[in-house]
Amino acid sequence: MWRTGSRNLITDVAGLTVGNHSDAVVKSGVTAIVCDQPAVAGVQVLGGAPGTRETDLLEPHNLVEAVDAVTLSGGSAFGLDAAAGVQAALREMGKGFEILGFRVPIVPAAILFDLPNGGDKDWGRFPPYRDYGFAAAMATGEDFALGSVGAGAGATTAGLKGGLGSASTVLDNGITVGALVAVNAVGSVTIGDTPHFWAAPFEIGDEFGGLGLPHPLPADAQAVITKMRAAAGSNTTIGVIATDAKLDKAAAKRLAIAAHDGFARAIWPAHTPVDGDLVFALATGRNQTPLDLADMIDLGAAAASTMARAIARGVYAAPAAEGDISPAWETRAGRWMAERKAGAKLQLK
Numbered sequence: 001m002w003r004t005g006s007r008n009l010i011t012d013v014a015g016l017t018v019g020n021h022s023d024a025v026v027k028s029g030v031t032a033i034v035c036d037q038p039a040v041a042g043v044q045v046l047g048g049a050p051g052t053r054e055t056d057l058l059e060p061h062n063l064v065e066a067v068d069a070v071t072l073s074g075g076s077a078f079g080l081d082a083a084a085g086v087q088a089a090l091r092e093m094g095k096g097f098e099i100l101g102f103r104v105p106i107v108p109a110a111i112l113f114d115l116p117n118g119g120d121k122d123w124g125r126f127p128p129y130r131d132y133g134f135a136a137a138m139a140t141g142e143d144f145a146l147g148s149v150g151a152g153a154g155a156t157t158a159g160l161k162g163g164l165g166s167a168s169t170v171l172d173n174g175i176t177v178g179a180l181v182a183v184n185a186v187g188s189v190t191i192g193d194t195p196h197f198w199a200a201p202f203e204i205g206d207e208f209g210g211l212g213l214p215h216p217l218p219a220d221a222q223a224v225i226t227k228m229r230a231a232a233g234s235n236t237t238i239g240v241i242a243t244d245a246k247l248d249k250a251a252a253k254r255l256a257i258a259a260h261d262g263f264a265r266a267i268w269p270a271h272t273p274v275d276g277d278l279v280f281a282l283a284t285g286r287n288q289t290p291l292d293l294a295d296m297i298d299l300g301a302a303a304a305s306t307m308a309r310a311i312a313r314g315v316y317a318a319p320a321a322e323g324d325i326s327p328a329w330e331t332r333a334g335r336w337m338a339e340r341k342a343g344a345k346l347q348l349k
Contacts, residue, residue: 002302004204005168010178010310011142012168013242015039015284018180019140020150020164021132027119027323028074030082030129031150031164032136033180033240034090038066038097039282042252043108046260047236047277051076053083054108058280060249064106068095070280071109071133072151072182072238078127083109085133110278112184112236114154118323147317151182151238156326157267157315158188158227165314167207169306173289177302179259179310181239185277186227187269189315192220195333197316199266199308207309208316209333224269227326236276237263239310241303245291247283256281258300262307279307 005012015036022029043058053071057064071086073079087105090096096103115121136150147163148154155162162183169177183189190197196214197203203210214221227235241259256279263270263277271277291299320328 002169002171005170005176007143008168008207009144009166010168010180010240010242013176013178013284014244014286016242016282017140017142018144019136019138020144021135021139022149022153023128023132025120026123027117027154028114029150029153030132030136031072031182032086032133032140033070034137034140035068035282035284038068039284040065040247040249040252041067041108042249042256042281043278044253044256044260045278046271047275048273049236050276050278051080051111052109052278053080054106058108060253064097065249067106067108069105069107069137070240070282071107073109073111073129074114074151074154075127075129076111076113076115079111079129080109081127082129082133083107085130086137089134089137108280110238112151112155112182112238112276114184117154117156118325119154146313147319148321152314155182155184156227157183157185158225159326160190160315160332161318161324161326161328163314163318165310165312165317167306167309167313169302171298171302173295175243175245175287175289175299177299177306178242179239179307181237181307181310181314183237183311183314184235185237185267185270186235186272186274187267188225189267189311192218192223194218195329195336197312198268199312202265202305202308204309208312235274237267238278239307240280240282241307242282243299244284244287245299246285246288252281252283255300255303259303259307261304262311265304266308266311
């Protein structure tokens with residue numbers, strides 16, 4: 001029976017630390033995932049509007065086998081500067097790909113579009129994301145907060161605040177899978193007008209409220225609910241799926257592909273033309289357990305379910321704050337439950 005790791009965070013995968021930097025005024029931020037030792041990496045982009053750096057080198061046929069860190073950032077294309085800040089921090093730490101006597105930290109990055117979220121984006125000539133990235137990389141650790149932090153600081157979804165989420169799964173063979181995701185989807189993570197998460201079948205314990213699936217399903221369960229009218233273009237869910245298993249680059253890419261199933265399980269609709277949906281994969285190789293075909297199938301399934309849980313946890317953990325353009329899940333869930341209770345009392349009368 002699968003279970004969560006001790007933290008239920010991506011850092012349950014040995015060899016990874018995470019740092020966040022958030023700016024409450026700008027309503028944006030950066031998340032840095034730093035590898036203790038270079039980790040084999042892959043990537044899969046399925047959204048129609050991605051913003052990326054250093055993703056081509058992750059293809060299995062290209063030279064560099066491993067990366068030193070991955071950066072997730074808000075700020076649209078301005079946020080790609082964050083990777084330079086993370087790279088600068090890693091250079092000070094002596095990390096990087098060594099070539100001809102030089103060390104070059106390898107830091108792939110992806111961004112989400114959070115500009116029209118109510119924050120003050122009048123930052124002057126140069127955007128602040130390089131500094132945010134440096135601060136995030138210098139603040140890494142095994143424990144970190146979820147919700148409105150880091151790359152999820154200004155995230156939104158259809159009808160709700162988004163946020164930074166994470167989860168982990170320990171498989172029966174001892175392999176650990178972890179997910180980290182900044183949820184800023186154009187679609188909805190809840191079913192119709194209910195507070196029930198699409199990811200409910202994969203929930204472990206009550207990690208995102210324990211509501212399960214609604215019964216019966218609401219009449220609007222199949223409705224395509226998006227935030228296009230409210231904030232057209234302010235979209236994209238970006239994440240990292242990680243494992244301590246030993247994988248090559250091709251298998252890491254396959255893991256990233258599998259993790260996208262978690263997007264489809266947790267967000268409706270996902271992978272739209274206006275989302276830049278992307279998953280990086282990291283394999284630290286700390287667990288040398290041999291994997292056969294059945295193990296690889298389990299690994300992919302765990303990648304999908306762990307990512308789905310991380311998406312729900314990111315939205316669940318985002319608190320209400322002044323200046324929000326979307327309600328927090330807790331606020332909307334409380335209102336929904338109060339309305340149902342009032343309706344039940346009227347029926348009894």
